[in-house]
Amino acid sequence: MSEFRVIDFHMHVYEKPWKPWVIDYLRKINPTIDYTKPITEEIILREMDSARVEYGVVFAESTPEVTGIVSNEFVSMLCRNKRLIPFCSINPVKSEDPVAELEYCVEELGMKGLKLLPSYMYFYPNDESVYPLYEKAAQFGIPVVFHTGTSIFRNVRQKYADPLYLDDVALDFPDMKIVLAHSGRGLWYNTASMLARIHENVYLEFSGLPPKKLTDYFPNLEELSDKLIFGSDWPGCNLKKLVEDFINLPLSRKTVKKMMWKNAMKLLGLE
């Protein structure tokens, strides 16, 4: 497996404990973490080393109803090591000035991308009130990760997680790099796949999906090889095992290489 370099495009951290229902869920999946204490640089790098992950994209979270708050400041501080790539999170429903907030995160905190969770924040991705934020993200040339697909956490409003609304966004912001986190998990795999096929800057990211089912959900992965991105949703997984399972998927080695490394590095302007 050492022939494959790996970047994980979907990692979580926290400073204060997440909501109890999030912790209960994570404890079942990954009991190796103490969810009452903040995640530190040492913990996350140790996990990455054990799984041979070179780089990790780390998300802030501005979703007080569902998981909690992981501040942009905390994430940017945690990501001092260049293997950790900080993405900010801005809640367009609650923020008084989302555009100014994004400017602050990118220009002052040095964050490299934006994470939005429409079903945790309660907005339709194609709501034009959010367009100024997209315009700014497109101007910065940073990737915007959208949570798509169903979630089991309390207070999630699933309707906002349908990736179809991102069709408008991809048309109206053709230069904005859109990453579909979870690739429409549960109900909308075909929609996600269609969007990645027809829109030049839409990508499929596979965190939170069982690797063994991936080729059933997406029979056309080889055709979409330039659009595939590996993500783990750590700590909600066994990272080492997940990386191995993805590398061993019944796909051409060229496609695996793109999915585990090349596409994400290109998206981040790192290669």
Ligand SMILES: [Zn+2]
């Ligand atoms: Zn996640």
